[in-house]
Amino acid sequence: MPLDYVELVDDARRRTGLSDLGDTGSLEGLKVLVRSVEEDVRPTFVSRLSVRQLAVSILVNRLTLVEKLRKSPDIFDRPLVAPLIVTGLPRTGTTFLHRMLAADPAHYSLPLWEAMRPIPAAVRRDRRRFQVGLGLAVRKLMVRGLDRIHPISVNTPEEDLFTLGGTFQTWLFWQALPVYGYVDWYLRQDRTAKYRSYRAWLNVLQAAHPGQRLVLKAPEHIGGVAELLAAVPEARLVQIHRDPVTAFASFISLISHTQGKVIGGVDAARREQTSLRLLAGEMQRNLQARKHHSSAIVDVRYDELVADPIAVARRIYDERDLAYSDAAQAAIECFVRENPQNKHGIHRYSTHELAIGVDHIRSAFSMYSEGFGFAGPQGANHR
Template sequence: MLRSVPLPPDAALTDRARALAYPEHTAAGQAALQAAVPAAANLVLTPASLKAEAVRRAGGLEDFGPAPLDEPLAVLCGSLNDEIALHALGRVQVFNQLVGLLTTRLRFEALWKRHPEILDLPVERPIIVIGLPRSGTTILHRLLSYDPGKRSSPFWEQVAPLPDGDPTAPQPDPDPRLVRMRGVLDMLDTVVPDLKLMHELRADEPDEDISLLIFAFASLQFEWSYRVPSYSRWYQDFDHTEGYRYFRRVLQTLQWLRGGERWVLKAPQHLEQLKPLLSVFPDAILVQTHRDPAPAIISLASLTTYGGRRYYDHPNPHAVGADMAAIVERLLRRGVEDRPQDERRFVDIQFTDLVADPLGCVRRIYAAAGDVLSPAAEAAMQAWIDDNRQGKHGGHDYAAEDFGLDVADLRRRLDFYRERFAIPVDRRFAG
């Protein structure tokens, strides 16, 4: 994983940590890993090679636009080549993700030149969920998306925001991007079959905005997925206001292509980007979910370490645990420091309240936003709740010691946040 951080000695690993660090792949997963070896051998992760391949895939388009690109791409490639050890399938996935990002940027710029009216569309009063990871943000976001009067972006559209071929041409039903994403998620299930116990990805339901913020490198996704220290330092030091403006252009484009105006968005990363977020979306309603951060960090470490087998031969659970604790602390500190004094635009939702009465939480959000929860929307949301009871796919077990974490230390570091929002301690994780 990180070249500079060796795996802990076997004696320092719990049974679960050992299973995460030395993954046993399914037969299908092993076959996918082996099949990637020949392709990975010829892939070069440099800005020049990635751009050249993107130009080829985009049919000769060459204008990547003025948004941040050259500096972050160079730093990211340096991190990928020098700081981490990707296995063959990981290298193929990273290459294709970056080329896909660049290809889409080329196509966005070409579309905006042809149809400048896209960038005149209003993006008004979005509802944006900004809670910390593993605090119920996904549940709440998907629940809100079931209001027919709201616009959210399903996962297939987030990954491939522009249609195949001419974006203005009529699209088949079902959209080829949806069909393709279902196949991708089926393949993912062969490599990380337990992922759905921790965070179920669904092709036709929304996920995090990080997939739409990625095009101008205003996304936490690279740090989250790949553990790239040099790039992480660049990301933390950079002003992402222009990246958020690019994100707004992407939303305008999705409206122009598939309709909708009143957005429901979500990403934990917004907690440390409140200034650019509110600069670009000054009339947004921000919904912050709150949960005892200690178990949230441990759960996130479990999810991230397990998902790491998509990229690495040996994910390091202790290194991931330390990273997740640092990232969450960073998000929460910035979220407290940068939260404006005007609290009217914020709605605070406790995780315990969301689990106990999800529709009651929705009504609070709608009241703050000046919206009316229609009978149709309420019925659709209740049907989703009934079909998505907690533990539907089984349990997700995790413990602090699996990731080299100490609960008492986490509480000392993060009590500033828990006390600020009167968050109850999760008694399952006393310490």
């Protein structure tokens, strides 16, 4: 199961029959990823297969995007219906809020199968739903209890993992494997090209769903607010805030589940330290961007969302001047009624299970915690 830059690119080209990847200078991240897997992970067959599938999928999507630009350049000059984009630290309720807002029939949010394969292959039958569904079934067999942590199905709205990954600057690989060297590289990168590519994807998706507002979500956006708004100035952002210690403990629980099924032993302390550098570093970028772009962001607190999600939805609509129609109200109320907290079981985790101390975590997020009222003790056990 080789992990070689040239071979991965050749594989994607064989699968699509396409060859033009655009500016290959922005593929440095793929080379860094391959090196990091070899140096950091002590890869098994399963981990190599996992990385290979992710990398080739991103390359396939990139090839199809460049081909779309060649064949239909007018798409990329069209205006967007102002997209509504949800972000926040991982494990802060972004998935619930995203799917609630997506319930409005005037909105469109990518189901998992379309998020992973936004452009169909040039073949007679569109097999994207089947292929993604098969891959998800295998993943759920490997990661038992995944739905308790992050409920997922082939047809439910999912985050912008693959549309954000076209330049190989993405959190996706860290969530899959402990690629420490890759994270070090990622934190030093300018995000301009990443969000230009993201804008191109939004144009493609808007053309496929004309008239509907795209409702999107990715915690990864917290570190790219300035670049996102430069590339997509019409974007309307919603950011959720939760005690970062709680969110961090939940995130470590998640990646312990996902990484643990594709690798053997892992240095828990090193994984937590790297996760902390990633999330705290991204939050520092967020705080800097908010000095200039705070008016573009609607802030929502996690406890507010849990207590009265419909009131949160109404406030977002009001603050972003969106029409809260009778159809929107009925759909949102139905979603909330059918998706109570812990519907798929309780996700249990504790800060006591962490290898690094709570004080260290809180110190890393001190500026954020002080700014949003999370500076005091918040408790040790959470769900």
